[in-house]
Amino acid sequence: MEIDWFRVFFSDQPYSFFIEIVIRTLIMFVAAVVTLRLAGKREVQQLSIFEMVMIVTLGSAAGDPMFYDDVGVLHALTVFVVVLSAYRLMILLIARSDKAEALLEGEPHYIIRDGKLCIKEMPNDELGSDEFFSQLRAQSVEHLGQLRCVILEDTGRLSVFYYSDEEVKPGLPILPDEYRKKSRTIEDSGLYACAHCGNTLQLESVARVVCDICKTEEWVKAINRRRIT
Structure with a gap:
């Protein structure tokens, strides 16, 4: 040819x-x-x-x-x-x-309130957890307990409001190494955060615990480090 x-x-x-x-x-x-x-x-x-x-x-x-x-x-x-x-x-x-x-323009949605993900308020498929956590990490956020609230604006940008150092509470860690330690089995008693919604509970060693907010079973040890900028 x-x-x-x-x-x-x-x-x-x-x-x-x-x-x-x-x-x-x-x-x-x-x-x-x-x-x-x-x-x-x-x-x-x-x-x-x-x-x-x-x-x-x-x-x-x-x-x-x-x-x-x-x-x-x-x-x-x-x-x-x-x-x-x-x-x-x-x-x-x-x-x-x-x-x-x-x-036509959309409206803002709360993604986080009081250090916990707003599962019921979040628009479906608007923001994947990996993408969401990466945006928070870019703003020096280590765990959700550092956040008073996060709003997804109609432009797709995140507005982040922080707790003061004195108000920081234990929350779900979002640094990759710590978040990957999530498990369905609680081996040691302590304060844990739900890997799906950030709900924190004091748990004893047990094989299975269901989150009373989002009904999932994966947990990560909560941390309460202050935010370093």
């Missing part, structure tokens, strides 16, 4: 189409910048799901007319106008309606 390298690199378009690509790309680049500027300025980490969808839509609409000769620039600009208009309408609805804001 012989490969037509000329077609691979140049397609069937005339050389003049390269100039057209340059013009198309510049037009769509400027249109994208203007549209996003009109949409408002916000950090990438603070973008809502709705805003991310808008950016992806604009990217798709901007890309095609840059090098497809059968896609007109005005068609793409029409998409830009419609998307920006829809975005402005959604912003207006969000400003006037709390229900619309919760539906």
Whole structure:
């Protein structure tokens, strides 16, 4: 099978189409910048799901007319106008309606209260425990007893509020070496934390203990070290 390298690199378009690509790309680049500027300025980490969808839509609409000769620039600009208009309408609805804001932007959820995971309040599949613990470790958190509360904001960021050193209580360790020691069997009596929800109990040596909050059976020895920053 012989490969037509000329077609691979140049397609069937005339050389003049390269100039057209340059013009198309510049037009769509400027249109994208203007549209996003009109949409408002916000950090990438603070973008809502709705805003991310808008950016992806604009990217798709901007890309095609840059090098497809059968896609007109005005068609793409029409998409830009419609998307920006829809975005402005959604912003207006969000400003006037709390229900619309919760539906389109989401709402904050408590992940931790008083050093324990809020199993019943946490949105399903929003945040895996490994990802969640890694974010806390990045903020020098060793165990959940150091935390007064943690809130998952509608942007996906975590707002963390700490206990003072005097208020730190025994909690579930989240450092990998300590967390991996979780077990279904309590070999030594002491204070233990549920590996699933962080509930702490004084336990005696026993083969099986069910957490009265989340109904799981894995436990880790609780620790109460103060937070070091």
